[in-house]
Amino acid sequence: xxxxxxxxxxxxxxxxxxxxxxxxxxxxxxxxxxxxxxxxxxxxxxxxxxxxxxxxxxxxxxxxxxxxxxxxxxxxxxxxxxxxxxxxxxxxxxxxxxxxxxxxxxxxxxxxxxxxxxxxxxxxxxxxxxxxxxxxxxxxxxxxxxxxxxxxxxxxxxxxxxxxxxxxxxxxxxxxxxxxxxxxxxxxxxxxxxxxxxxxxxxxxxxxxxxxxxxxxxxxxxxxxxxxxxxxxxxxxxxxxxxxxxxxxxxxxxxxxxxxxxxxxxxxxxxxxxxxxxxxxxxxxxxxxxxx
Numbered sequence: 001x002x003x004x005x006x007x008x009x010x011x012x013x014x015x016x017x018x019x020x021x022x023x024x025x026x027x028x029x030x031x032x033x034x035x036x037x038x039x040x041x042x043x044x045x046x047x048x049x050x051x052x053x054x055x056x057x058x059x060x061x062x063x064x065x066x067x068x069x070x071x072x073x074x075x076x077x078x079x080x081x082x083x084x085x086x087x088x089x090x091x092x093x094x095x096x097x098x099x100x101x102x103x104x105x106x107x108x109x110x111x112x113x114x115x116x117x118x119x120x121x122x123x124x125x126x127x128x129x130x131x132x133x134x135x136x137x138x139x140x141x142x143x144x145x146x147x148x149x150x151x152x153x154x155x156x157x158x159x160x161x162x163x164x165x166x167x168x169x170x171x172x173x174x175x176x177x178x179x180x181x182x183x184x185x186x187x188x189x190x191x192x193x194x195x196x197x198x199x200x201x202x203x204x205x206x207x208x209x210x211x212x213x214x215x216x217x218x219x220x221x222x223x224x225x226x227x228x229x230x231x232x233x234x235x236x237x238x239x240x241x242x243x244x245x246x247x248x249x250x251x252x253x254x255x256x257x258x259x260x261x262x263x264x265x266x267x268x269x270x271x272x273x274x275x276x277x278x279x280x281x282x283x284x285x286x287x288x289x290x291x292x
Contacts, residue, residue, distance in 0.1 A: 109158040113151060113165060117172035117180075120144050124175045127186060134187050141185040148180055183237055194238055198288055201232035205281040212274050217264040222273070223256045229280075239287065245280030252276065 123144065127137045152162045159165050163181070166172050179186065208225035216222060230253055233239060233246040252273060265273065 106158040109151075109155045110165070110169075113155060113159050113162060114169060114171045116144065116148055116151060117162075117166050117176060120148070120179055121172040121176035124173075124179055124186065128175075138185045138187055141179070145180065145183055145185075149183075194236065197232055197235045201229065201236065201284065202281075204228040204232055205277065205284070208277050209274070209281070212270060212277070217270060218261070219256050219259045219263050219265075220261040222265070223253070223261075226253050226256060229277075233284075243283070243287070245283045248276045248280050 120141075123132075123137065123141060126132045127134075127141075148162070152159075155162075163177060166177055204225060208222070208229060211222060211225055226249060230246065230249045233243070233249065239246070
């Protein structure tokens with residue numbers, strides 16, 4: 001039986017030094033696939049593709065696929081960042097709130113009123129939290145309350161109603177607004193303060209009536225007691241704003257202020273003044289009775 005071709009002849013593997021063929025390409029290396037002897041082409045980046053507009057620095061392995069040497073992107077400044085920087089520079093430009101003197105005065109008054117509301121608010125919070133002592137709080141609060149009364153009167157044309165202003169611009173908390181409306185510091189008991197002022201007003205009423213009964217007619221003898229009555233009634237925070245007795249006393253105070261100190265009231269004036277004082281005192285007494 002004939003042996004098959006090559007039987008008994010040692011089989012020699014093909015030489016690795018001979019050309020080998022891979023997919024129609026010829027490689028003359030020692031049989032290694034082409035991918036291990038050829039550098040992989042770096043991916044081309046262009047605008048409109050991911051990472052466009054970035055440049056690469058540094059080296060080291062382990063970077064994202066397709067970035068040479070494992071480099072990491074360093075972002076370039078974006079247009080929006082430059083625009084925001086330019087806008088920030090524009091904030092340094094000084095702007096005028098008003099073109100006329102009246103407009104500037106109005107804005108100045110509004111700023112002062114806003115600051116006063118804030119000062120009262122911070123003072124009230126500090127007192128409620130025991131941050132400041134009562135002997136420090138009381139005089140500072142009284143000072144702000146007196147300043148508020150003056151400012152509310154002088155700024156009536158520019159600011160208007162101060163409490164409406166505070167509500168519109170959220171200038172202060174409700175505690176600060178209530179303190180300004182009360183007109184006395186928080187450490188002063190409102191009821192005790194009302195009783196003390198009422199007793200003072202009663203004393204001035206009686207003094208004025210006794211002066212007339214003693215036949216005092218000169219302006220410099222009558223005017224002090226009338227002024228004391230008006231002052232006490234003005235400090236009565238619970239007294240209605242349209243209290244008739246106060247208006248009568250104010251009218252007499254204006255009459256006496258227009259006269260010389262050496263002038264004297266005639267019989268008709270003395271009689272009318274006596275009647276008005278007694279009438280105002282009676283109304284005031286009835287008001288106090290209605291409060292209790």
